[in-house]
Amino acid sequence: MFAHSKKLLAAGLTALLSLIALPLMAQGPDALQPAQPKAAPAEAASAALPPTTGQPSGGAQIEAQDLNVWLDGFMPYALARGDIAGAVVVVVKDGQIVTQRGFGYSDVAARKPVDPATTMFRPGSVSKLFAWTAVMQMVEQGKIDLDADVNKYLDFKIPPRDGKPITMRNIMTHTPGFEERFRNLIVDKWEVRPVGEMLKKWVPHRIYAPGSTPAYSNYATALAGYVVERVSGVPFDDYIQRNIFDRLGMAHSTVRQPLPAALQPFMSKGYALASGEPKPYELVTLAPAGSGAASGVDMARFMIAHLNQGGALMKPETARLMHDYRQEVIPGLNRHALGFWEQKINGRTTIGHGGDTAWFHSYLWLFPNENVGMFMSINSSGKDGVSGPLRTALIEGFADRYFPEPKPAPVALSTAREHARMMTGTYTGSRRPSSSFFDFMNLMGQVKISVNDKGELQVPAVTNLAGEPRKWVEVEPFVWESMDGNERIGGKVENGKVVRWTFSSFGPIMVFDRTPWYRSSSWLMPVLIVSMVIVLLTALSWPVGAIARRRYGATLALQGTDRKRYRLLRAAAWLVVLVPVGWMLLLSGGLEGGGGLTAMFLLLQILGAIGFVGLFALALWNAWRVLKSDSGWFAKLWSVLLAVAGFFILWVALFFHLIGLATEF
Known part of the structure; x- marks a missing residue:
């Protein structure tokens, strides 16, 4: 989620755009693209892992041959159309890697193909899952209490809000109430400093009572990493290396900055466009929030461990606590687990995490009930904000192929019209700056909801893969589903009025509250x-x-x-x-x-x-x-x-x- 911060500030403030960067589909004529090499062949998983089990009825079987045919039809075109240099996709099921695919180049000038086993990508905020896993290991050992005042573990003080301290549970569900932090989050040149020093330099203003409102926070995640460092007595990057990467055999993974010399030959270059020049290796100043670099196969090992009730990382009961906790934000929409967030696709529950740096864009999805996981990452921003639509199209295409589900029946038309009318108004996002001049972005970025002459809900800010406003059908009271995908919008009603809303992709990490008149x-x-x-x-x-x-x-x-x-x-x-x-x-x-x-x-x-x-x-x-x-x-x-x-x-x-x-x- 880092690119939302850095790119939004440079481009968004110059054009006085919204705080919320919603993806647009790549449009316009095809540009000349670098030739795309064939995908790297899939490799069998370890023979010690259990065999793949049967597939639920109604969809295709999740097997290497079918997956490879489907991915080969989807990814090369998507990369060429979006001017993206390279990508990796891995799919796991029942403890095995079903397929591991590299597409395009990790170095365009050298025509070096992506190797899913060794080529390292920057997963951005997907790296937060390493920090959250470390926290749960500390919880399992009795060294962290999820509901204790976090100041108990710090050597500086986070002030209370409304008389309430923040807890690790608040932090892991992005509900500590911090305003957004922007400056120097991702830099090209930086003298690496301890995370504690960066955290103490500036504590963001608290704009919500703890536990009340999701507002995605890189600062809060870094705070969790610092707590791990203090209670374990081990520097954060050493802790992650020993207790996650080494345990799982993730030999092409690190959270160290700068990138260790031994791993530099495996690191993909990052690009704005594949047709442009490579960019410098990005440095994350709040390291636990997104400093990771990992290969696709290493991320497959991480997914398998979590799907296997924690595997070598934690006890089954700890994994269940982490995965099954559900903090509801808007009734009927996605909820937040501990670290992971929920994404319902075709009626099935997934948990996962997205991540962006300026140049790399990634997503990790787990289907716990089906014992299936997918990780993807691309090494270019691409044309016209294509990274968001590409990820959406990939997971929705995967779910439609292997887990199809009929659309729910709509709510009665008269009721739907009245509910849509109640949603109308002007709203401000909860993930925002509030105490500095960047608050002006909240004037430029307010979101409006209206109805058309048919009484249908109109939300121009939430677009489809073509960049056009979606058409909505109410399927539950104050819950609307997109007619062309799995996206949902939901409103929260208090005292007969809609006071906040969100959409399912952002629901666990950000909501939109009615803007005060002034x-x-x-x-x-x-x-x-x-x-x-x-x-x-x-x-x-x-x-x-x-x-x-x-x-x-x-x-x-x-x-x-x-x-x-x-x-x-x-x-x-x-x-x-x-x-x-x-x-x-x-x-x-x-x-x-x-x-x-x-x-x-x-x-x-x-x-x-x-x-x-x-x-x-x-x-x-x-x-x-x-x-x-x-x-x-x-x-x-x-x-x-x-x-x-x-x-x-x-x-x-x-x-x-x-x-x-x-x-x-």
């Missing part, structure tokens, strides 16, 4: 746009007026205090116009950087505060002076409009934390 983009955005136009025209009147007077030999009629007021007001207007431009220019290059970048952040916040407050104060003074004068009606009207514009710009600046001195966010 922060709602439904009226603030139009007002803000009009206000900025008024301020821009006022700012332009200064140089335009000066040019006109010079051309025609005229002089500014104002004298003394009025002339000073004229110039100060327009100087403040220019400041209000130019500060957002400065933000966009500064952030368009990402958020990596040290003291120099921090100084620029502080400077822009100081200039913004002067501009926002100064414009409103000067506009009020100007309106008072103009209204008392014998100026014409237009000058009087404009002075009032400018004062109103200054008021609403200051409103946004105050309610969205554009005035402050934040350097950590």
Whole structure:
């Protein structure tokens, strides 16, 4: 999930886009693609593992030949269409690797094919499953209590919220209530520092009571890794190596940073596009949240252990506690287990985890009841956000082929229309920044739900594989299912009103709450746009007026205090116009950087505060002076409009934390 943070900041702030990056299907004409080598042959699993059992009725048998034919028809086209360099897919069942497939290249220039056994990919936040497994090992040993105050295990303090401390159970279900952290999460160059030092540098603001609201948190996961380090007495990367990788024979896996020299020959390069240049090895500053690198076959070993009731990693009862715990967020939608999150596909329950760095995109799915698991990873972002649709299409195609299930019957039409009407409104995501200037993203990224003239639910933010809004059918009270897939939307009703909603892919880790009226983009955005136009025209009147007077030999009629007021007001207007431009220019290059970048952040916040407050104060003074004068009606009207514009710009600046001195966010 890291790419959501880094890429969203660089691109999202420049374009003032939403906090939530929803995937779009690759579109447009085919580009020239590197030739794709044949998939690496499947290898038999260890003979010591139990044989594959029968397949539930209704779908194809999960066997190597059928899987390979299906994957060979799907993956090469998907990679070529999306301008993706390489991928790995492994499928396990009943303790065996059914197939392990490498597609494309780990190094395009060297034409080095992906080897599923040895080529290492960055699984991003799938690496969190290593940290969660380590936590459960500590729980099994009695060294961590899931429901104790986490401060018990720390050498610094996490403040309570609403009088309640956070617990490890909160952390493992992403409900500690932290705001999102962005800066320097993934970097290209970094002096590796202990995770404890990074955690103590800045504790994110708490925006929810613990246990109440899912809000995905890399900081919280790193906190869990630090707890493992402290209670075990072993550095986190050493602990994972000894107690997970070595136990399972994962010889091509690590969470160490930088990448150990012995593993560097096996590491796939990462790409924005396969047709572009390779990117530097990414470094995760909050290492336990996503520093891993692993081969497909090693991830198969990890899946087999979890499917085998913990295998060599933990006792069966510990594995059941980890897998079977279900924290409900919205009735009828996916829930969160301990570390894993639930994804229902074709009526079957899976648990898994997704992961993204800037260049690698991965997903791990386990079907516990069927004893089946799948892991996939690609080494390129690809065109038009293709990584998300590719993963969705792969798992849904797999489920449709091997675990087909009829669609549920719809709710009565009249009831569905009324429920859809109750869902309408403007909502803000729970995974968000809140205490810094990045709060402005929450104005730009609010999600609107409406109904069409047929009374059908309209949620433009949740799109299908083609990037188009989905069509929804209500299948349970306040639960809608997409007509073209397994995606679901659900609303939570309190006192006869829908207060929050989410969709099944994000449900366990993020919800959308109704936006308070004073922060709602439904009226603030139009007002803000009009206000900025008024301020821009006022700012332009200064140089335009000066040019006109010079051309025609005229002089500014104002004298003394009025002339000073004229110039100060327009100087403040220019400041209000130019500060957002400065933000966009500064952030368009990402958020990596040290003291120099921090100084620029502080400077822009100081200039913004002067501009926002100064414009409103000067506009009020100007309106008072103009209204008392014998100026014409237009000058009087404009002075009032400018004062109103200054008021609403200051409103946004105050309610969205554009005035402050934040350097950590």
